[in-house]
Amino acid sequence: MKPKGSRDFFAGLLFIALGIAFAWGATAYSFGDAAAPGPGYFPFGLGVLLALLGGMVLFKSLSIESEGGQPVGPIAWRPLLAIVLAVLGFGLGLHRLGLLLTVAGVGFGVSFAGREARLWEALLLGLGLALFSWAVFVAGLGLPLPVWPSPVSTWWPR
Structure with missing residues (x-):
């Protein structure tokens, strides 16, 4: 499957990688529970949400046709x-x-x-x-x- 928007494709991959890394790093801390969350509770949730957001961006880049896609430009x-x-x-x-x-x-x-x-x-x-x-x-x-x-x-x- 060829990405239809390469900028969104790479952004989605980056969000997924950062979300997984953030959630994985949060596992070094105790989670607690919903009533008394520990120091790893909130960062883990944010990491999972970022990875899910990256998955949606990646899916959009693979499934929705855009006008030629937006190519990845030079690094600023x-x-x-x-x-x-x-x-x-x-x-x-x-x-x-x-x-x-x-x-x-x-x-x-x-x-x-x-x-x-x-x-x-x-x-x-x-x-x-x-x-x-x-x-x-x-x-x-x-x-x-x-x-x-x-x-x-x-x-x-x-």
């Missing part, structure tokens, strides 16, 4: 690299630089993933995201996140 390296670096930067920077500086820096950096980025818009985006993150997660939900940078001597384990 700039946005891909910006997103990967943002995730790594957040993971590495949160406990070292604190929530405000990390989110502001990540928001500023990711805004340059597009070609029409402007410096002032990027600065405002970073600042707005940092303040919003603090308001929601620290002030609103009371999560014990480091807000300010930690001393440089504590950045790397001894």
Whole structure:
């Protein structure tokens, strides 16, 4: 069976693979039950839902004829690299630089993933995201996140 829309075909395969991997990773945690769900309950359900969604997209690409299908275009390296670096930067920077500086820096950096980025818009985006993150997660939900940078001597384990 030949895919009628190659973009949907590969997106469906990707969703299925990510959903299965996510659900499989969640099996390392206890599930609990519906009344008292454990830490693996919700991630497992999301992984299964993502895999099912991928199955529907894959089925659509194999069964519904579209006008020549949409071919898979070239990989957009700039946005891909910006997103990967943002995730790594957040993971590495949160406990070292604190929530405000990390989110502001990540928001500023990711805004340059597009070609029409402007410096002032990027600065405002970073600042707005940092303040919003603090308001929601620290002030609103009371999560014990480091807000300010930690001393440089504590950045790397001894």
